[in-house]
Amino acid sequence: MSATADTSTPPDTAEPLLLRRDGAGVARLTLNRPKAYNALSVALMEAVLAELQAIDRDPAIKVLVIEGAGKGFCAGHDLRELKDDPSTTFRERTFDLCSRMMQAVVGLRQPTIAKVHGIATAAGCQLVASCDLAVAAADARFGTPGVNIGLFCSTPMVALSRAVPRKQAMEMLLTGDMIPADRALAHGLVNRVVPGDAAALEEETATLAAKVADKSSKVLKTGKEAFYRQIEMPLAEAYDYTAGVMVENMGYRDADEGIGAFLEKRKPVWTGE
Incomplete structure (x- = not known):
């Protein structure tokens, strides 16, 4: 407090x-x-x-x-x-x-x-x-x-x-x-x-x-930033930009952990990386 x-x-x-x-x-x-x-x-x-x-x-x-x-x-x-x-x-x-x-x-x-x-x-x-x-x-x-x-x-x-x-x-x-x-x-x-x-x-x-x-802090940051950037873009530009964000996001340790946890039917353990 x-x-x-x-x-x-x-x-x-x-x-x-x-x-x-x-x-x-x-x-x-x-x-x-x-x-x-x-x-x-x-x-x-x-x-x-x-x-x-x-x-x-x-x-x-x-x-x-x-x-x-x-x-x-x-x-x-x-x-x-x-x-x-x-x-x-x-x-x-x-x-x-x-x-x-x-x-x-x-x-x-x-x-x-x-x-x-x-x-x-x-x-x-x-x-x-x-x-x-x-x-x-x-x-x-x-x-x-x-x-x-x-x-x-x-x-x-x-x-x-x-x-x-x-x-x-x-x-x-x-x-x-x-x-x-x-x-x-x-x-x-x-x-x-x-x-x-x-x-x-x-x-x-x-x-x-x-x-x-309860979500990954790094993923939350990535998603919030991407939301406000893409919302002001033309449609094609927004898709190009967010596709790049998705590729980058897939490289996060938390994405690997989250996907693995989903496939293994367990709760993910986030590191913020």
Whole structure:
């Protein structure tokens, strides 16, 4: 178990802005600004980015779960912070940092699961869309409501438009309406919706994380990287690229072990090589 905090945590805050705990190959990052619905302040984003970089280098971690403390997952950017410092420099820093954080989630070698309860709005919805998988409570709600306050969700649009069909993304962006978890599931924004209480959401998320963590870490890294590279390619180029990935993957020690274990009807023993 471990906990980390950004050094810029306000002095009147008893808890760190970000919590981390590890176990059984799974890292948990908990956004920890519950009174602000885990709004993404600069300090919080810096803390998340630092932990993502540390997790990416940690061979013991095979899966990352991102969750929020309190009543919701994440309400997006800290609008009060953006209002308090109207300088272009601060605004550029804020959105550049957010973009780098989201890209770090996608680029992380480990698969990432968003565990969502309450609201996930604007950059919070962007974070869900940036994760590889998402499990949501039945009462979770998702939205890109920036248009309602005169600030179109342009950066959240990048992740959202890559996670859900175009017309559904445009409806969310143009209306600013919140959508319920079952509709987010139908759109493909989340993988699973869990009825019941917080314990049920935790159980479903932990089960999914454990199932992914049971695989070869090297194969997971290879597959995740290949997925995001090929998805942007023309069809023929994607097949050429992934055929090469398959050939390389066949040379892994874990592939030899996995195929052997399958043929011998036993459980594979992964080495990460």
